Amino acid sequence: MTALREAVSRLRRELAVYPSEFPERAIAEDELAALQVMANSGTPELRRLRRSLLLIAGSAGSVSALSGGLAQVRRAVELFGQLPVD
Known part of the structure; x- marks a missing residue:
């Protein structure tokens, strides 16, 4: 859980200081806020x-300045494992 909290916090900080606007910025901000809530709750749903x-990734993935933070979030989410096959 710590890895997820740290990764989300990093990407939120990087996004907050990123000087340019991009069309889906609000989506990225909203989803990062949702991830923060899940990380703080202690019981995230995979x-x-x-x-x-x-x-x-779809909304901010093309912003190269955010790629390191996004990769860290991806790795943190992957720590929770794979979805079961239906």
Whole structure:
């Protein structure tokens, strides 16, 4: 859980100081806030974690200045394992 909290916090800080606007910035900010709540709750839902990660990657993934923070969030989400096959 610590890795997720740290990764989300880092990416939120990087996004906050990123000087340029981009069309889906609000989506990234909203999903990072949702990840922060899940990380702080102590019981994140894997499907929701992965959904948030996909939305963040889709909205901010093209911003090279955020790539390190985004990769850290991805690694933290992957620590929770794989979704079961239905």
